[in-house]
Amino acid sequence: MATERGQLVLKTALQAGRIMIQNGSEVARVDDTLTRIAQNSGYPDSKVYVTITGIMMALSSEGNAQVEPVKNRTIDLEMVTRVNDLSRRYAAHDISLVQFDEALADLEAHPHTFPVWLQLVAAAFVSGTLEIVFRGNYHDALVTFLIGFLGYAVFLGVNRLARVRFLSEFLAAIVIGVLAIETVKWGWGNSTDDIIIGSVMPLVPGVPLTNAVRDIMSGDLVSGIARGMEAVMSAVAIGSGIAVILQLM
Template structure:
């Protein structure tokens, strides 16, 4: 039971769930398995769980954090099935392993198109600049492509945000220089929107409001570092060019 509960909690934390949801899910798994007095402590870097009247506790380290809300939803669905008696612990653990081994991601082309649409739309919403809509879509698409490629090639935190921001700033200046766009600032503002750490920042606030101060502060710093990486990339290009 502890192995399955920790496995479920790790998947949720790794993919962007707030701490309170993870604690609730693990507690429900324990209650459904017949251990209502279990204890759990969750942070964004590790989960510790024990069963009352037992001497040993188990710890599940968390080294990777990304955003995949579909995985969180699927873990919640599996926990509800287990609570309803539709699956047992062995099936639950097997399904969690299958979820990690064969994840269902949106294809790259769909991610790129979505990033482009989001960039252009938010540029219009924030800056009311309709003439720069299409070039912002294109630069936002390319920026997300750089972000995706760097994440695949180099496992260095915040490097992907920095290099994607550099590419966006460079392309925005080039587009205005060749008269494909009108405002460098407007194009940059729209194009960086897909990179902004909105979910980590939201979860940081939610963790703080629910009393999970350690995780809330840690998430907030992580979101701040991502924002600094994005801002540094843009600032460097604007300073140089």
């Protein structure tokens, strides 16, 4: 049987790893963080196995292994950074193991997410400025700004109302396609293609795709392929939504 301290080490490490995976960390970073937590707790021979759907960890001297499932995944790299900071503070003996565990629980209970209005404004700026930077299309920048704003609002709204994977990307792409075509018809925009390309950019799964490549290059083939397929499915959902509208309109 594991000692009480060993159980706390496992609980804290697994919780830290789950938070990191849920918020978009690559597998190698999670593996390294959990290993260091165990080493700094006096368990240098720990065994860690990390995938994007679950984490298994054992403290060899304790003889027990525990599994932590990962059910939801999003992108919030600030959460990953906060867990890393707590891990470094624990390694530097600035906080105790109990304080580390309590800080993780507080982090999950009170996530420091940006307000929805700021996320929407950021998505709008990404959409509009890409029209200028990559296409040199100043005329359509304002229209793309507004459509990017509305498209991302649909994406966030559907995510909150329906826990169906890839549905939010599909419906947001449909709304973007309809608005892009209609604004050109009304004479508010010049290029439907440019407006659509700029407006869907906030929906593109750039971080998951990058992490998939990093996982594969690190040798984490299971997680890399799984994350890559997840990114591809998101891209397919976006493309399908646009394709449906272009065919119908």
